[in-house]
Structure formats: structure tokens, C-alpha cells
Amino acid sequence: MTFSQAEYEVRCEWGLQGLKAIGPISDVIVLVDILSFTTSIDIATARGGMIFPYPLKGESAAAYAASVHAELALAHRGEGFSLSPVSLAGLPDGHRLVLPSPNGAALAFSLDHPAVFAACLRNATAVAQVAARFGTTIGIIAAGERWPGGELRPCLEDWIGAGAVIAALSGRRSVESAAAEAVFDRFRENLLQTLRLSGSGKELIERGFGMDVDLAAELDISANVPRLVDHAFVAFH
Secondary structure: OOOOOOOOOEEEEEHHHHHHHHOOOOOEEEEEOOOOHHHHHHHHHHOOOEEEEEOOOOHHHHHHHHHOOOEEOOOOOOOOOOOOHHHHHHOOOOOEEEEEOOOHHHHHHHOOOOOEEEEOHHHHHHHHHHHHHHOOOEEEEEOOEEOOOOOEEOOHHHHHHHHHHHHOOOOOEOHHHHHHHHHHHHHHHHHHHHHHHOHHHHHHHHOOOHHHHHHHOOOOOOOOOEEEEOOEEEEOO
């Protein structure tokens, strides 16, 4: 297929259509949604949490949470557990939480694949190392954000995050993968300022969630590797 990047071991694409193009022919899928789904997943599963991704909020999410015997995260960042990484720093060991998100969670929920991992800047190298143990072809999916009309908005932070994973992998890179790695290399010495100046980062800061951006900008401070198992992300051991 023209868009499958099948001739390369390391592939990189955007969003659901990119996942459909490279996911089925990749031994491993790595999802990247820096602000804030995969950063939240890393923090929550490192504490022993079990996180169920879901694409929608509202009554549908509440029904799904009940069906998997889990708590539903708050629809908006604030008191209690939510998509805010800071809010999950106190998640109890063994806690079951449904975490809705229109980007990273929606991609994860759509997947039926044996080897799916969640990566962020905090655990990029750790995820790359484990992913390489599961196969030789690895598809990295940058989730992206959404414009007000619902269209995919490719975002700098996910391009950087994808590049951070790619930088820790061996194998032939597609030009898309090489481009993501080059973007990471360009900004890796100043990730905090870069994320704070990005569109997504400025939006969170304006809403009062600058600490979420700061947590997401930390590079390789986590050895935790979240893996999707039976519809939930758990720490891989």
C-alpha cells in the first residue's frame, strides 16, 4: 500500500487514518498523545492503576465504566481524577479508571492488536526498548489534537514525542519517522519551553493547568511501560 511505509521497520503516522494504514502490518503499535492522554497513562499505571481508554464523555462513558467495574474520570480537569496528569499522581494501586479522550483514548479503544503501548516524553526510551522486544516492525502513531470543527490538528508536542521514541529505536526509518526524529532532536534541549509555547501548551496554561505541561515535558524520567491488555492500560512487567 502506498501509505503503509511497509518497506521500513520504523513507521510513523498521524491519527486514526494513519493507524489504519500502518497498524495492521506492524508488529507493535506505539501511541503518542503528550498533552495529555499518554502522559496520564504513564503516571497512572506506574502507580498500579488500570486505565480503560474510551472515546466519548457523558452517559455513554458512564455506562462503559459501569460495565468494566471502573470509576469514570471527571469530564473536565479539576478536583478528582481526570485527564490531568497531575490529578493522577495520587491514584491508588489497583484503581480501575475509565479515561475518555477524543484523541489517544479513541485510538486505543479502536484497536484490536496484540502489542500496543503508550508512550510520552517521560517514558519514550523505556517504551522503545520494550517495543523492540515484541517485533521488528514498529508503528508510531501521533494522536494529534482536534480543531473546533472536529478535524485532526497535527500538533508539535506529539510530533516531538513520536520522535523521542523513534530516536531510541534501531531499524530503517521511513522519511516520516526520520522527520519526527529530526523535530525531536531540534527541541530536545529545551522541551519545557517548547511545550509551553506550543498551541496545546498555551491552551492548558491559560486554563490553569501549566503543571500538566511541565510534567509532560520531562524526558526519560520514567521506566514504566504501559501496555494495552484486555482493553485497559496496565504497567508491563
